[in-house]
Amino acid sequence: MLYVVIVYLWAAILLYLVMGGADFGAGIIEFFTSERNRKRTRKTLYQAIGPIWEANHMWLIIAIVILFVGFPAIYSTMSVYLHIPLTIMLLGIIARGTAFTFRHYDAVVDEMQTIYNRIFIWSSFITPLFLGIIAASAVSGHINPQATDFLSAYVFSWLSWFSVSVGFFTVAICGFLAAIYIIGETENELDKLRFRRKALIMNIAAVVLGAIVFVAAYFEGIPLLNWVFGNAVGVIAIAAATISLVLLWYLIDKGQTRLPRVLAGFQVTMILLTTTYRHFPNIVVLENGQYLSLLEHRGHDKTIEALGLALLLGSILILPALFYLIYSFQKKAASGIEH
Amino acid sequence: MDNLFAARSQMALSLGFHIVFACIGMVMPFFMAVAHFYWLRTKNILFKNITKAWSKGVAIFFATGAVSGTVLSFELGLLWPEFMKHAGPIFGMPFSLEGTAFFIEAIALGFFLYGWGRFNPWFHWVTGVIVGISGLVSGILVVAANAWMNSPAGFDYINGEYTNIDPIAAMFNDAWFSQALHMSIAAFVATGFAVAGVHALMMLKGKNIEFHRKSFKIAAIFGTVAALIQPLSGDISAKDVAERQPAKLAAMEAHFKTEKSAPLILGGIPDEENQKVDYAIKLSGFLSFLAHGDFDAEVTGLDRIPKEDHPPVAVTHYAFQIMVGLGMVMMFIAVLYLFSLWKKKNLLDQRWLLWLFVIATPMGFIAVEAGWTVTEVGRQPWIIHGVMRTADAVTPMPGIVYSFYIFTAVYLSLSLVVIFMLYRQIRMVDKLYDIPEEQHHLKR
Ligand code: HDD
Ligand code: HEM
Ligand code: HEM
Numbered sequence: 022m023l024y025v026v027i028v029y030l031w032a033a034i035l036l037y038l039v040m041g042g043a044d045f046g047a048g049i050i051e052f053f054t055s056e057r058n059r060k061r062t063r064k065t066l067y068q069a070i071g072p073i074w075e076a077n078h079m080w081l082i083i084a085i086v087i088l089f090v091g092f093p094a095i096y097s098t099m100s101v102y103l104h105i106p107l108t109i110m111l112l113g114i115i116a117r118g119t120a121f122t123f124r125h126y127d128a129v130v131d132e133m134q135t136i137y138n139r140i141f142i143w144s145s146f147i148t149p150l151f152l153g154i155i156a157a158s159a160v161s162g163h164i165n166p167q168a169t170d171f172l173s174a175y176v177f178s179w180l181s182w183f184s185v186s187v188g189f190f191t192v193a194i195c196g197f198l199a200a201i202y203i204i205g206e207t208e209n210e211l212d213k214l215r216f217r218r219k220a221l222i223m224n225i226a227a228v229v230l231g232a233i234v235f236v237a238a239y240f241e242g243i244p245l246l247n248w249v250f251g252n253a254v255g256v257i258a259i260a261a262a263t264i265s266l267v268l269l270w271y272l273i274d275k276g277q278t279r280l281p282r283v284l285a286g287f288q289v290t291m292i293l294l295t296t297t298y299r300h301f302p303n304i305v306v307l308e309n310g311q312y313l314s315l316l317e318h319r320g321h322d323k324t325i326e327a328l329g330l331a332l333l334l335g336s337i338l339i340l341p342a343l344f345y346l347i348y349s350f351q352k353k354a355a356s357g358i359e360h
Numbered sequence: 361m362d363n364l365f366a367a368r369s370q371m372a373l374s375l376g377f378h379i380v381f382a383c384i385g386m387v388m389p390f391f392m393a394v395a396h397f398y399w400l401r402t403k404n405i406l407f408k409n410i411t412k413a414w415s416k417g418v419a420i421f422f423a424t425g426a427v428s429g430t431v432l433s434f435e436l437g438l439l440w441p442e443f444m445k446h447a448g449p450i451f452g453m454p455f456s457l458e459g460t461a462f463f464i465e466a467i468a469l470g471f472f473l474y475g476w477g478r479f480n481p482w483f484h485w486v487t488g489v490i491v492g493i494s495g496l497v498s499g500i501l502v503v504a505a506n507a508w509m510n511s512p513a514g515f516d517y518i519n520g521e522y523t524n525i526d527p528i529a530a531m532f533n534d535a536w537f538s539q540a541l542h543m544s545i546a547a548f549v550a551t552g553f554a555v556a557g558v559h560a561l562m563m564l565k566g567k568n569i570e571f572h573r574k575s576f577k578i579a580a581i582f583g584t585v586a587a588l589i590q591p592l593s594g595d596i597s598a599k600d601v602a603e604r605q606p607a608k609l610a611a612m613e614a615h616f617k618t619e620k621s622a623p624l625i626l627g628g629i630p631d632e633e634n635q636k637v638d639y640a641i642k643l644s645g646f647l648s649f650l651a652h653g654d655f656d657a658e659v660t661g662l663d664r665i666p667k668e669d670h671p672p673v674a675v676t677h678y679a680f681q682i683m684v685g686l687g688m689v690m691m692f693i694a695v696l697y698l699f700s701l702w703k704k705k706n707l708l709d710q711r712w713l714l715w716l717f718v719i720a721t722p723m724g725f726i727a728v729e730a731g732w733t734v735t736e737v738g739r740q741p742w743i744i745h746g747v748m749r750t751a752d753a754v755t756p757m758p759g760i761v762y763s764f765y766i767f768t769a770v771y772l773s774l775s776l777v778v779i780f781m782l783y784r785q786i787r788m789v790d791k792l793y794d795i796p797e798e799q800h801h802l803k804r
Contacts, residue, residue, distance in 0.1 A: 090452030090453075100755070114427055118423050320525075324452065324525055331457050331459075331460070
């Protein structure tokens with residue numbers, strides 16, 4: 022059952038990265054859209070994301086609940102030493118979620134919209150930035166439980182070149198996911214081209230930032246190269262991601278929209294796989310070289326048992342409904358939304 | 361402000377904020393389902409318009425409830441890491457089930473909000489009902505988790521170690537039923553009175569009378585029926601508390617001395633220093649009756665409880681008085697309304713009754729906040745009653761006070777925006793919803 026729980030944790034993080042990521046990316050794309058096209062972009066984005074918006078951010082909650090029920094020591098250590106970035110991310114989530122809803126449900130459309138939009142765009146950028154920072158900090162080995170001063174315990178635990186570059190890399194990935202997703206939602210050729218260009222820019226940004234991550238890791242003594250390329254799974258996953266990227270662009274040029282989405286999701290899966298595979302089961306690395314491990318720092322057996330059952334049971338209820346939701350709105354997206 | 365106090369304040373602020381949206385998220389779907397049902401049955405377009413007008417408001421509340429709830433699930437660790445480290449695996453069961461309930465709620469909400477005219481109308485109606493049911497279930501589950509903090513169960517605590525963990529037994533602790541029942545009814549009271557109050561005001565203003573009359577009726581019936589039974593459920597809660605948390609009961613009642621046929625204290629100013637209550641009305645024997653169902657029973661006072669285990673008396677006492685007082689007022693209004701409904705009176709001829717509802721608009725929510733203050737402050741100094749002290753659970757990170765200030769600013773501005781948007785929504789009823797024909801294609 023322990024492994025069932027771990028798989029769910031991993032899957033929840035992945036799904037949050039892919040679905041939530043596309044969602045964040047929508048705001049990032051808007052950020053890079055000229056004033057003239059913003060309105061249309063916004064409408065397309067809303068049609069694509071509106072119906073599944075609530076469901077998207079549930080993945081984060083599932084991951085957190087698994088963490089605090091199943092792996093309380095890991096949850097509380099991260100909560101203590103990454104308090105500041107977690108709080109900033111939360112503020113981002115609040116700002117984004119409310120601004121997104123407010124701008125669509127405000128009964129009067131006036132200059133308040135500008136404020137909602139600005140908040141939405143900025144928080145779409147900040148939230149994944151800090152999400153990346155938090156994830157990177159967990160493994161960067163800068164968390165120091167022995168630290169006695171405020172800065173080394175609560176600030177340098179997350180403020181490092183490595184963490185920040187992973188943060189920006191995450192932002193680029195989100196933008197890429199969103200752009201690829203949206204290509205299929207556009208109604209005319211011009212928009213299609215616009216989003217294709219956005220996707221390309223994001224793709225280049227991701228590659229460049231990815232390289233910067235490796236450089237930062239090198240200078241901070243984090244054996245990232247070894248984690249990624251030091252084992253067969255990592256190498257194969259990276260190769261698969263690269264090949265699928267080529268395929269993705271080929272298909273987009275052929276006018277395909279559905280398959281590229283799957284491929285973009287596949288790439289993110291591969292990236293998460295390489296970075297977590299070598300680490301498993303240690304998901305938090307401390308300054309003194311110790312690890313917090315999913316296998317050792319877990320809750321009691323009975324808890325894990327019950328948690329696993331709850332997750333399995335939940336999926337039986339949730340997954341069919343979720344698929345039907347996505348399916349129905351995909352099919353009917355063309356017919357416009359009345360609500 | 362020391363770190364512990366800042367953390368407690370931030371927790372109280374976040375929960376106090378979230379609960380408002382949670383109540384509305386749990387209850388409004390049922391109101392909408394009724395209006396929606398009448399629309400499908402009678403094809404009176406007004407009912408469709410009511411459903412839609414409400415669902416717009418609810419979408420705003422849902423989003424705010426969802427983000428503030430997400431914040432809470434992190435705050436448990438950010439503020440109380442020591443608590444979560446030990447409690448997480450024990451009281452986590454309801455949270456993991458709650459995940460499912462939230463998810464179903466979110467999916468059903470997607471169908472409901474975006475599904476107009478796309479699905480079989482009755483399928484669409486059912487998705488709305490599912491939103492309500494899963495909201496209610498998640499409320500019950502999270503309250504079961506809170507009840508565990510009041511009435512720890514499902515583990516043995518030996519020499520500082522938590523062993524023999526049984527998450528199912530922890531979920532079905534002694535307090536879960538009375539708390540979940542009382543909370544669920546409270547949500548209906550609070551939301552019912554709030555919604556009815558707003559529509560009553562609009563009726564008094566003479567605007568869109570039919571629209572507001574129908575909306576008022578749905579909300580008022582739910583709210584008043586719930587208000588009638590709420591004191592009964594409160595009585596169950598009180599007896600429960602008397603049994604498992606005598607210190608909390610004593611603080612609620614400002615009951616300093618253990619005695620037989622203990623008096624019920626109304627009003628008054630508790631004087632913790634001298635262990636007495638000034639200027640209070642005392643109803644002899646009634647506290648014994650409330651707590652134990654017997655006018656002569658002995659009620660434990662604070663004198664039997666070690667000083668270091670006393671909760672803050674004044675806050676708990678005032679909060680309890682506010683909750684019960686407002687409960688009584690709402691019950692009174694409920695009786696008047698149901699009587700006039702039974703007599704088939706026209707409400708517009710009873711403007712005073714509508715005014716009573718307008719005055720009562722915030723009462724339910726004030727009672728909810730007061731009730732939670734009773735529960736949470738009355739549990740102090742424990743975070744897990746009798747097992748772990750709040751002071752031992754708080755995060756070691758200094759400077760929480762700044763995060764408290766930031767969250768205060770954020771929640772304050774969010775509240776303002778939500779109120780502002782609601783105001784605009786109501787003002788737009790004229791243009792958007794009170795049109796007899798189906799000609800309002802909402803464009804944006
Ligand atoms: C509309 C709101 C509302 C109203 C009118 C009342 N309550 Fe209440 N009360 C709540 C809303 C609430 C609450 C917010 O929902 C609480 C907090 C925790 C809980 O389970 O319910 C609560 C808690 C609470 C507790 C503490 C339970 C615990 O700590 O486990 C007691 C003893 C009562 N209530 C008793 C009463 C009585 C005797 C009432 C008589 C009128 C009453 N309540 C009206
Ligand atoms: C008595 C207190 C609480 C009640 C009755 C309650 C109930 C609810 C309800 C009904 C919702 C749905 C929101 C909506 O529909 O608008 C909700 C949302 C949420 N609550 Fe609470 N809650 C309480 C406290 C908490 C606590 C302590 C936590 C965290 C540990 C929490 C976490 C959440 C989360 C994560 C959501 C968002 C779920 C979503 O996206 O729909 N809640 N809560
Ligand atoms: C939504 C309704 C709730 C409200 C309004 C509420 C209110 C409060 C208040 C006023 C405090 C501060 C007590 C003090 O400082 O003396 C507090 C503390 C706390 N509450 Fe609640 N509470 C609610 C539900 C819950 C639930 C459902 C949980 C957990 C599952 C919870 C967990 C806590 C924790 C961990 C603390 C901090 C420790 C403490 O001060 O006791 N609360 N809450």
